[in-house]
Amino acid sequence: MSSTMTMWNDIEATTLPIRRADDVVVVRQHVRAVAIKAGLSLVDQTKIVTAASELARNTLDYGGGGEVHVHRITDGGRQGVRLTFEDRGPGIPDINLALKDGYTTGSGLGLGLSGAKRLSNDFSIESTVGVGTRISIARWK
Amino acid sequence: MDRIPILKLGSALLVTIQVDMHDRLATALEEDLTNKIVQHNAHGVLIDISSLEIVDSFIGRMLDNIAAVSRVLDAETVVVGMRPAVAITLVELGLSLTGVKTALNVERGMALIDRKRESYVVDDDHVE
Numbered sequence: 001m002s003s004t005m006t007m008w009n010d011i012e013a014t015t016l017p018i019r020r021a022d023d024v025v026v027v028r029q030h031v032r033a034v035a036i037k038a039g040l041s042l043v044d045q046t047k048i049v050t051a052a053s054e055l056a057r058n059t060l061d062y063g064g065g066g067e068v069h070v071h072r073i074t075d076g077g078r079q080g081v082r083l084t085f086e087d088r089g090p091g092i093p094d095i096n097l098a099l100k101d102g103y104t105t106g107s108g109l110g111l112g113l114s115g116a117k118r119l120s121n122d123f124s125i126e127s128t129v130g131v132g133t134r135i136s137i138a139r140w141k
Numbered sequence: 142m143d144r145i146p147i148l149k150l151g152s153a154l155l156v157t158i159q160v161d162m163h164d165r166l167a168t169a170l171e172e173d174l175t176n177k178i179v180q181h182n183a184h185g186v187l188i189d190i191s192s193l194e195i196v197d198s199f200i201g202r203m204l205d206n207i208a209a210v211s212r213v214l215d216a217e218t219v220v221v222g223m224r225p226a227v228a229i230t231l232v233e234l235g236l237s238l239t240g241v242k243t244a245l246n247v248e249r250g251m252a253l254i255d256r257k258r259e260s261y262v263v264d265d266d267h268v269e
Binding site for chain 2 (some may be wrong): 047118
């Protein structure tokens with residue numbers, strides 16, 4: 001795991017497909033339910049669900065579909081929600097550029113990746129051109 | 142395909158977004174609203190988002206687009222009823238919704254639209 005992530009243990013984990021636009025809605029609803037279970041405040045729930053919506057849409061639009069692993073986690077004391085989005089799409093050639101506000105290769109606003117990072121406590125991204133992209137975020141109570 | 146209902150409220154149109162919007166529904170709403178503005182000669186569009194638990198960049202872009210197209214058709218768009226947690230998240234996400242007017246509720250939104258109409262009428266009188 002990337003060194004920027006806090007150490008944690010799984011309490012529960014689910015994997016959801018992201019193949020169609022409707023799947024993005026299912027991801028949002030499931031992340032909300034897990035965030036409530038983890039005891040996140042309403043504002044923190046809203047932040048992680050919004051970040052999930054952005055990343056799920058990216059997985060669909062730019063990664064050609066993929067899946068998300070939704071974890072309820074604990075670091076011993078507090079609980080949190082950790083999401084890992086994976087696709088086997090074209091990959092991101094320049095991650096720093098992709099993380100810039102307003103940068104997009106599609107028709108969106110270019111806020112998805114940078115916005116999701118701001119809305120999360122932990123953020124990590126791995127991408128290999130021609131192989132795919134894996135993005136992990138976490139929000140703690 | 143599902144459609145979001147558009148109601149006529151005086152000289153304005155009222156849209157209440159209650160469902161967890163998927164992308165096709167959002168695109169359909171943009172088209173329907175544009176047609177109804179012309180059909181009813183509407184001066185304003187009120188979009189009630191008090192039921193929405195999140196506004197992501199997709200929905201934000203939809204609201205911006207509706208406001209921009211409405212403006213070209215001489216109708217004011219006012220987004221009403223945004224939840225406090227949604228507002229906090231929207232700003233952190235980086236969406237400022239610069240092209241969209243907001244009001245706390247439908248009554249205040251309607252008052253905004255009426256005020257704009259009245260100022261138009263006064264201007265017209267002045268010219269004459």
